Amino acid sequence: MKITRIEAIPFAIPYRKPLKFASGEVHVAEHVLVRVHTDEGVTGIAEAPPRPFTYGETQAGIIAVIEKLFAPQLVGSSLLERETMVALLGRTVGNPVAKAAIDMAAWDALGRTLGLPVTELLGGYTDRMRVSHMLGFDEPAAMVAEAERMRETYGITTFKVKVGRRPVELDTAVVRALREALGADVELYVDGNRGWTASEAARAMKEMADLDLLFAEELCPADDVLGRRWLVSHLDVPFIADESAVVPADVTREVLGGSATAISIKVARTGFTHSQRVHHLAEGLGLEVVMGNQIDGQLGSMCTVAFGSAYRLTSRRAGELSNFLDMADDLLTEPLEIRDGELVVRPGSGIGVEVDADKLAHYRQDT
Structure with missing residues (x-):
């Protein structure tokens, strides 16, 4: 149950109706799909929605911090070493959405490995x-x-x-x-x-x-x-x-x-x-x-x-x-x-959902 790779994939999907509020407005979901891969062939997934007007994170910033800092620190960790992973991520100030997505993808991978729902x-x-x-x-x-x-x-x-x-x-x-x-x-x-x-x-x-x-x-x-x-x-x-x-x-x-x-x-x-x-x-x-x-x-x-x-x-x-x-x-x-x-809650292990490969290929922004 060791982490072998962490991916951060940018994607963008427009909103039919933008959400407007006092601190900003959102017209396009410019999010990041985070995937945590393990040595047993299991992949956990989560979504990172940057909100620069609230937390200062951007889509590009989430990708950069995951690829340059977080992934190198966490590769080799066991999915059971949650406190260790939290401590390693905590060395970097801020970046709450990037950290959260990695954490949830690791939980999803753990649930899939054990055959149990995360909930x-x-x-x-x-x-x-x-x-x-x-x-x-x-x-x-x-x-x-x-x-x-x-x-x-x-x-x-x-x-x-x-x-x-x-x-x-x-x-x-x-x-x-x-x-x-x-x-x-x-x-x-x-x-x-x-x-x-x-x-x-x-x-x-x-x-x-x-x-x-x-x-x-x-x-x-x-x-x-x-x-x-x-x-x-x-x-x-x-x-x-x-x-x-x-x-x-x-x-x-x-x-x-x-x-x-x-x-x-x-x-x-x-x-x-x-x-x-x-x-x-x-x-x-x-x-x-x-x-x-x-x-x-x-x-x-x-x-x-x-x-x-x-x-x-x-x-x-x-x-x-x-x-x-x-x-x-x-x-x-x-x-x-x-x-x-x-x-x-969806039946099945982990979070209980799967990403459509064709849709991801269509909306991803790094290819």
């Missing part, structure tokens, strides 16, 4: 997750129409609404329109991607106080330390730390400092190994957890399902798992299907 290796709590859909910036009528389509077509009844525009009334009007159109049975929460100031966020949340919101996420910058603590102390809904609480130390700082009361786990930036640590810490602190989305493709979404379904805490809330629906195509041999508002 069972991680915890095996359930075999499915409810799906939350992210709604990007648009006019109220368009966002309502999208939400209604997602409910009617896929049975999705939880929506994360991107906010953070100025003036704040642009967003509060959207959330109010969604609540009025969708009714009380639908779960709504808002994500500001750090777009508002603390005072703007407080005013917006006051205007939406009657809309029964589930959460508020990253409404203002984390480095506005006093303003953020003040904001969180005045909210009556859980405040999710996302970009501000990636690793366990971040979670501890934000929660004990009064800057957050819930967290988002994204396996695309913490893999399975570090996500386990964040989960256990959240469980110990009594925090609510939402499985977040890095605007992943189908491979990345299934990695999220594999981890989220493994634990009671991470499967309790709907996970952000549907934005691959806006991509023009994908790489998997069998596309994911959301039914009755749920995504189910």
